[in-house]
Amino acid sequence: MSKLHSELDITSLPKEERIRLALEAVQAEGFKPNGQLTYSLRAAATDYDIPRSTLTTRYNGTKSRKEAHRHEQKLAEEAEEVLVTWIKVMGHRGVPFTPAMVTEYASHIAGTPVGDSWIQRFKARHPDLKIRWTSSLEACRARALNPTLVKEYFNIIHELIVKYHITPENIYNMDEKGLLLGIGKRVRAFVDRDQKTLYQVGDGNRELVTVIECISADGHALRPSVIYQGARRGDEITLAMLGSISHSPKGWTDQELGCLWLENHFEPQTAERNVTNGFRLLILDGHNSHLTFRFCQFADLHHILIVCLPSHTTHALQPCDVGVFGPLGNFWRTEVNSSGQKGVRITKFNLLNYYHAAREKAFKPSTIQSAFRKTGIWPMDPNSIDPALFAPSQNTTTKSAQPIPASLPSILIPIPPELKLSTSSETIPPTTMASTTPETQPEVTAAPQYRIAVPPALPPVASRQALQAQNAELRAIVELAAAQIVRDHAQMVLMDLENGNLRERAFAKGKKREMKVDTTHARHMTAEESLNVLAKIDWQNKMQAVFKDGKPIFDARHAALVAIDAEKERQRKEELRRIREEVREQKKLAAAEDKAAKADERLRKANERLQKRTEEAVEKTKKAEERVRKKSAAEAERQQKAEEKELKKQEAAKKQEAVVEKKRVAEETKAAALYLKQKGKASKAYEAAAVAESPVKRGRRGAVKGSPDEEVQETVLGTPKVKRTLKRKVAVPLPPSESASSDEESGGEYIPIEFTPVKRTLRRRL
Numbered sequence: 163m164s165k166l167h168s169e170l171d172i173t174s175l176p177k178e179e180r181i182r183l184a185l186e187a188v189q190a191e192g193f194k195p196n197g198q199l200t201y202s203l204r205a206a207a208t209d210y211d212i213p214r215s216t217l218t219t220r221y222n223g224t225k226s227r228k229e230a231h232r233h234e235q236k237l238a239e240e241a242e243e244v245l246v247t248w249i250k251v252m253g254h255r256g257v258p259f260t261p262a263m264v265t266e267y268a269s270h271i272a273g274t275p276v277g278d279s280w281i282q283r284f285k286a287r288h289p290d291l292k293i294r295w296t297s298s299l300e301a302c303r304a305r306a307l308n309p310t311l312v313k314e315y316f317n318i319i320h321e322l323i324v325k326y327h328i329t330p331e332n333i334y335n336m337d338e339k340g341l342l343l344g345i346g347k348r349v350r351a352f353v354d355r356d357q358k359t360l361y362q363v364g365d366g367n368r369e370l371v372t373v374i375e376c377i378s379a380d381g382h383a384l385r386p387s388v389i390y391q392g393a394r395r396g397d398e399i400t401l402a403m404l405g406s407i408s409h410s411p412k413g414w415t416d417q418e419l420g421c422l423w424l425e426n427h428f429e430p431q432t433a434e435r436n437v438t439n440g441f442r443l444l445i446l447d448g449h450n451s452h453l454t455f456r457f458c459q460f461a462d463l464h465h466i467l468i469v470c471l472p473s474h475t476t477h478a479l480q481p482c483d484v485g486v487f488g489p490l491g492n493f494w495r496t497e498v499n500s501s502g503q504k505g506v507r508i509t510k511f512n513l514l515n516y517y518h519a520a521r522e523k524a525f526k527p528s529t530i531q532s533a534f535r536k537t538g539i540w541p542m543d544p545n546s547i548d549p550a551l552f553a554p555s556q557n558t559t560t561k562s563a564q565p566i567p568a569s570l571p572s573i574l575i576p577i578p579p580e581l582k583l584s585t586s587s588e589t590i591p592p593t594t595m596a597s598t599t600p601e602t603q604p605e606v607t608a609a610p611q612y613r614i615a616v617p618p619a620l621p622p623v624a625s626r627q628a629l630q631a632q633n634a635e636l637r638a639i640v641e642l643a644a645a646q647i648v649r650d651h652a653q654m655v656l657m658d659l660e661n662g663n664l665r666e667r668a669f670a671k672g673k674k675r676e677m678k679v680d681t682t683h684a685r686h687m688t689a690e691e692s693l694n695v696l697a698k699i700d701w702q703n704k705m706q707a708v709f710k711d712g713k714p715i716f717d718a719r720h721a722a723l724v725a726i727d728a729e730k731e732r733q734r735k736e737e738l739r740r741i742r743e744e745v746r747e748q749k750k751l752a753a754a755e756d757k758a759a760k761a762d763e764r765l766r767k768a769n770e771r772l773q774k775r776t777e778e779a780v781e782k783t784k785k786a787e788e789r790v791r792k793k794s795a796a797e798a799e800r801q802q803k804a805e806e807k808e809l810k811k812q813e814a815a816k817k818q819e820a821v822v823e824k825k826r827v828a829e830e831t832k833a834a835a836l837y838l839k840q841k842g843k844a845s846k847a848y849e850a851a852a853v854a855e856s857p858v859k860r861g862r863r864g865a866v867k868g869s870p871d872e873e874v875q876e877t878v879l880g881t882p883k884v885k886r887t888l889k890r891k892v893a894v895p896l897p898p899s900e901s902a903s904s905d906e907e908s909g910g911e912y913i914p915i916e917f918t919p920v921k922r923t924l925r926r927r928l
Contacts, residue, residue: 167183167187170183172209172210172211173211177212178226178228180210180211180212181210181212181216181217181220181226183210184206184207184209184210184212184217185206185217185220185221187201187206187210188201188203188206188221203217203218203221236268236272236274236276236277236280237268237271237272237276237284238648238652240645240646240648240649240652241271241272241648241649241651241652242284242287242288243649244566244649244652244653244656245264245267245268245271245652245656246288246290246291247565247566248267248565248566248653248656249264249291250291251553251565251566252565254550254553254554255553255554255556255557255565256299256304256553256554256557257557258296261281261293264281264284265278265280265281267656267659268280268284270655270659271651271652271655271656299477299554300474302473302474303474303475303477303554304554304555304557304558305474305554305555305557305558306472306473306474306475306555307472307474307475307477307478307479307551307552307554307555308552308555308559309552309555311472311475311683311684312472312475312479312544312547312552313544314472314683314684315471315472315475315479315683315684316538316542316544318469318684318685318686319443319445319469319539319542320542322441322443322467322469322686323443323542326440326441326443326467327440327441328440328441328442328443328467329438329440330378330379330380330534330540331378331379331380331382331435331436332378332432332435332436332438332440332441332442332443333378333379333442333443333445333534333539333540334376334377334378334379334384334428334432334442334443334444334445335376335377335378335444335445335446335480335481335482335533335534335539336374336375336376336428336444336445336446336482337374337375337446337447337476337480337482337483337487338372338373338374338375338414338415338449339372339373339374339375339482339487339490339491340370340371340372340373341370341371341372341373341494341513341517342367342368342369342370343365343367343368343369343371343498343508343509343510343513344364344365344366344367344368344369344498344507344508345364345366345367345368345495345498346362346364346495346496346498346499346502347492347495347496347498347499348362349362349499362499362502363502364498364499364502365498365502365507365508367507367508367509369391369413369510370391370412370413370414371388371389371390371391371413371510371513372388372389372413372414372415373386373387373388373389373517374386374387374388374389374415374423374427375482375486375487375490375525376428377481377482377486377525377530377533378435378530379530379531379534379539379540380527380531381526381527381528381530381531382435382527382530383525383530384427384428384431384432385405385406385427385431386405386517386521387405387406387407387408387423387427388405388406388407388408388513388514388517389407389408389409389410389413389414389415389419390407390408390409390410390413390510391409391410391411391412391413392409392411392413405427406423406426406427408422415449415451416451417450417451417454417456417457419451420449420451420452420454420457421454421456421457421460424457424460424461424466425460428444428466429460429464429466432466440465441465441466441467442465442466442467443466443467443469444461444466444467444468444469445469445471445480445481445539446468446469446470446471447470447471447476447480448470448471448473452468452470452687453470453687453696454696454700455693455696455697455699455700456700458687458688458692458693458696459693459696459697461687461688462688462693466688467686467688468686468687468688469684469685469686469687470684470685470686470687471684472683472684478537478547478551479537479547480537481530481533481534481536481537481539482533484533484536484537485529485530485532485533485534485536485537486524486525486529486530486533489523489524489529490520490521490524490525492524493519493520493521493523493524494516494517494520496520497516497517497519497520498516501516564657565656565660566653566656570612571642571646572642572646573614573615573639573642573643573646574612574613574614574615575612575613575614575615576610576611576612577610577611577612577613614639614643615639616636616639617632617635617636620632
C-alpha cells in the first residue's frame, strides 16, 4: 500500500475510486533510474484490489466507461456540476427543486429538451443528491429569521443577564399549546398481507383546548394553565395537576387571561423559587395578550423583565417550540390513540388526566435544559443557532446573495505588481474576466488584473520533446478554458432564469402585490420607553372605549336630526311626486286616445288583408282540385294501358310456347324414325304407326321415359357451351314377325335412342 493512502479503508471504496487512487499512487512514486515504475502496476493492483489488466489499460490511457460515454450526455459534466451546486444552495434557501424543475432547468441550459428519463440518469450520476419530502415554512418566517435580527435579540438577552445578574432558575420562557381532544397520530401496525386499506377508528373530536406552559433554564416547569372553550366553567372539571383553569368564547388566550396568568399564576410560583430575590427574565412571543400596558406594568413593579422575541422567529429561537412542544404533542397523540383503543372518549372533563400523563413524559429536566441550550439562551451562545436556518432569508435580502457567488477561474492568475507598473509596450494576453489594452505608460490601478498562465514561446530550434510538452500544456489550458466556458454558460442561464423570476415577482402587472410582513425586532418590554409606548396605546384604547360607550347617545341624537330632515325631504318629494303623477295621467289619457285611433285603423287594414287572403285561398283551392282531378284521370288511363299491354304479352307467350312444343314433338318424331330407318328393322309405314302409338312419354327437359329400369348417362364436355347427351332405353314395338315370341315373354323390346334435348325458353309472366 502506498504511503499516500495508507490511512484509507480501501475495501469500502467503489471500484472507480480505487482505480483513481491507484493511478495517483503510481504516478506519485515516479520512475526508477532505468525508466521503470517505482511502484509497479502489479503491486498497485494487489494493494488496491483491482484486476491488473484493468489497471494497466487505464494507465495506458484507456478511458472508463463513464468517461467514454460522456460525450453522449445532453448536459456537459461541468454544466451538471453548476446545476448540482445551484440545486443544493436553493434547497438550503427554502426553494427546493422538484424533478420536473430540474428537468426544465437542464433543458434551458442544454438548449433542447433532455427527455423524461434524463432525471433518473442524472440522479444516478450524483449520489450526493437525494429526493426528500419538504416541510412547509411560511414566507414571513423565512424573511424574519436573519442574522441581523437574531444578533440584536441575543444582544438584548446578554445585556439583561449581565446587568441584573440573572441566574438560570430565573430565566423563563412562556408559550401557548393547542390540543385537539380527539385527533391522534398515524401509527404503523401489523395487518393481513392481503389487506389493502388500513383504518384506525378514532373519536375525531376537533374541540380545541389551550394550555399555557412556562419552563425555566434550570429544567423546571411551572404548573400549566388550561383555557377551555365556552362561556363558563363546568363543575365536573377536576384539577388533576393543581394548575389554574379558565375559559374563553373560542378557547384561546386574550389580553384579560394573559394578565390574570401573570398576576395569579406566574408571579406566585416563580416568587417561591426566587430565593435570591433577584430579577426574573420572561421570554415570550409578540401575541397581543402579552403586550398590554397592564401586563408589562405589573411585570415592572415585580422585577420581571419581559423580552419579546422577534416576530415569526419562534420556530428557531423559542425554547418551548424548539425542544419541548414537539415531544409533548407526540406523547399527547399517543394518549389519544391509547384511549381510543380502549373505547374511552377524551372530553374536557377527563382531559387533564391524559394531559398529565403526556406532560410527565415530555417535560423532563434534561429535555427542558436541552431546549434552552439549542436556542442559545443558557448557556449564552448565539452560535448555537444553525446557520442553515438563515439561508431562506437570503431570498429577500437587499445585499448580493447569488446562489453561486463569483469566483476566480483556475486558469487565471493575478498579474504581479511589477508587470502593472511596467513601461514596456508588451501587450498582456486577454483574459476571460475583462479585456485589457496595451500598457504603454505606468499606471497604478486599484482593481486587480488577471491573465492566463500561458507558457513562454519556444525558440525556433526547440526539440520535439519540448514542443510536445508545450503542446500538452497548451492543450490542458484549452481544456480548462473550455470547461470554464461551459460552467460560465450554465451559470449565466441559471442566473437569467432566477433574474426572470425575481423581476416577475417585482414588476409583473395584473397581480396583487403582497402585503408587507411586519418583522419587528426583539424588544425589552419593561424598559422605560416601551412602557411609555404601551401607556400611550393603553390611553388610546381607553379613549376608544369611552367613545364606544358614548356612541349610542351620539348616534341617537344624530338619528333624530336625520329623521327630521328626512321627513321634510319626504314631504317635498311627495308633493313633487303628486304633481308628476297628474302630468303623467294626462299624458297617459292622450296616449290612450291616440293608441285607440291607431288600433282602429290597424283593425280596418287587417280586415281588408284578411278578405283578400281568403279570396286568394279559395282560388288556390279550386286550382288544386282541378290538378288532382286531371292527375287521377291520367293515372287511370295509364293503368288501363298497362293492363292491356300485359294481356298482349301473355297471349304472345302462350303462342310462343305452343310453337316451341310443336317443334319439339316434330324433332322427337323425326329422330325416332331416323334411328329405325338406319337399323332396317321396320318399314316406313310401321315407323309412323309406331311413333304414333308408342307409349313414349316426355320427361323433364325433353327426355324420353321408358320402362322403370331406364338408364341415364350424362356427359359434360369441356367446351364453353355445355352439351348433354342422354341415352335412354325407349320401348319401340317391332314388327310382328320379329317380336312374336319375345312379346309373350317380356312384352316388347327396348331400343336405346340417343338425342340432344331441345332448349326451352319460357318467358316469365309479369
